Amino acid sequence: AQSVTQPDIHITVSEGASLELRCNYSYGATPYLFWYVQSPGQGLQLLLKYFSGDTLVQGIKGFEAEFKRSQSSFNLRKPSVHWSDAAEYFCAVGAFDSGTYKYIFGTGTRLKVLA
Amino acid sequence: DAGVTQSPTHLIKTRGQQVTLRCSPKSGHDTVSWYQQALGQGPQFIFQYYEEEERQRGNFPDRFSGHQFPNYSSELNVNALLLGDSALYLCASTNRGATEAFFGQGTRLTVV
Secondary structure, X not given: OXXXXXXXXEXXXXXXXXXEEOOEEEOOOOOEEEEEEEOOOOOOEEEEEXXXXXXXXXXXXXXXXXXXXXXXXXXXXXXXXXXXXXXXXXXXXXXXXXXXXXXXXXXXXXEEEXX | OOOOEEEOOEEEEOOOOOEEEXXXXXXXXXXXXXXXXXXXXXXXXXXXXXXXXXXXXXXXXXXXXXXXXXXXXXXXXXOOOOHHHXXXXXXXXXXXXXXXXXXXXXXXXXXX
């Protein structure tokens, strides 16, 4: 079965510190991978996506993610966190299932940034 | 390009009532999917519409139904509302076979 696991429910970092959010997926075929950010009461904003090619992908707001097929992981990183990065982050895999393409989301990681 | 638009943005309903949520897909898209995001959870796939037919359904009861119109817009209907139906409902559009969907800002439904 297809699934996405985000092991960290909450993460707290100090402003200016580096950040890594973990994401592991289970999917039998080549995955299409996404990271979204959601501020309170808002919809989803796409940070970055991986379809194929270079396994290190760059996104908006200074975020990057690395696809590691051997570890079934797609971890999100940022070298220096800003207070405005406090939000909830969702990893998702795009999967074809009986001809239908849909997203499977993880349960999210809530990021808190300390001043 | 207006992107994916959903209406209304917020609404409050009473248990047992029925609600209809609306979605206009991004220009050029023909496939609409609906997701439910309960508080503190990731979005969960409800169902997908293409060519005015439901193509696949997630693990949601028959109280959840939908429709797609000839202009590709879609409605999500929920009957006999329960408190547990309170959630953010997200609409996503794409083209059949494409691998990136575009999400609307969602409709926040509160059932009291």
